[in-house]
Amino acid sequence: MLFVGIDLAAEARRTGVAVVREDGALSLEQVDVGGSDDDLVAAIEAADRTGVDVPLGWPAPFVDLVSAHAAGTLSAPASTESGWRRNLAMRTTDREVHRRTGITPLSISTDRIAYPALRWAGLEARLRDRGFDVTRDGSGMVFEVYPAAALRCWSLTHRGYKGAKNAAGRSALVAELVKMTPWLDWNGYRELCARDDDALDAVIAALVTREAFLGSCEPPSDENREVARQEGWIWLPSGRRPTPPTMR
Incomplete structure (x- = not known):
């Protein structure tokens, strides 16, 4: 089986893609x-399942607010407080990710994460036109994933590993992952992941997809299934570590 992880950026040059193969070994x-x-x-067409690190939908x-505002029919709220x-x-x-991990995901409505999310919206439409089930709740071929929150669930370093200034933290995180997944063959890509957080997040996304x-x-x-089909759903690991192939 092939599991693909995508660390989606607004532009191709910062978009990481990782492919994990499972055929008895990983x-x-x-x-x-x-x-x-x-x-x-x-990559998505070739995969059995794909995990994308980006919000798949808007709240x-x-x-509703944007539609009503555009039509001039928005009802005045009692207050515009926080x-x-x-x-x-x-x-x-x-909100569920915050409840489970204490991490607050970036807001697709108010933060720059909207730029890669807009890119995904276009890719989703393209895949849907090609006959792929890209239902946002994960019931189709695509899961929404969040590497930092997954690392938190696995009790691994989940902050301070992004960017050139955090090269040491990133190398340490890769070492933690290697120790936790001794059954995973990194196939020469360990150094790339230590150098580039986009590559590392793509690998984590692929592992969470599996x-x-x-x-x-x-x-x-x-209760949340219907809203997840519109907004998307972040799939967080329920176990304390990734599942070895022999434990399937």
Whole structure:
């Protein structure tokens, strides 16, 4: 089986793509940074499942607000204090991630994460036109993943590993991951992941995708299933470490 992880940026040059192959053993088949739209579509089409590190949808109340505002039919709120704005900024899954991990995901409504999310919206439409099930709740071929929160679930370093200034922290995190996954063949890509956080996040995304496929992540509850189909759902590992191949 092939599990693909994508660390999606607004531009191709910062987009990481990792492919994990499972055929009795587990190995990194490919890790690249610089994924174009065509590269990503091809990788997703070849994969059994793909995990994308980007919000797959906008908060339902925010979508309603923008539509009503555009039509000039927005009802005046009793107050525009922070509670009202927070409901527009955060998705149901964002609040659940915060509840479980203490980490607050970037807001697709109010932060720069919207730029890669816009790119994903275009890719989602392209994949849907090609007949792929890209349902945002993870019931199709794509899972939404969040590497930092997954690392937190695995009790690994989840902050201070991004960018050139955190090279030492990133190398230490790679060493932690190697120790936790002695059954994973890094196939020569360990140094790339230590140098480039986009490559590393893509690898983590692929590992979390495998966990979600194996049933080792938390799905949306029945109560949240409908809203997850619109907003997306971040799949967080439920186990304390990634699942070895022999434990399937």
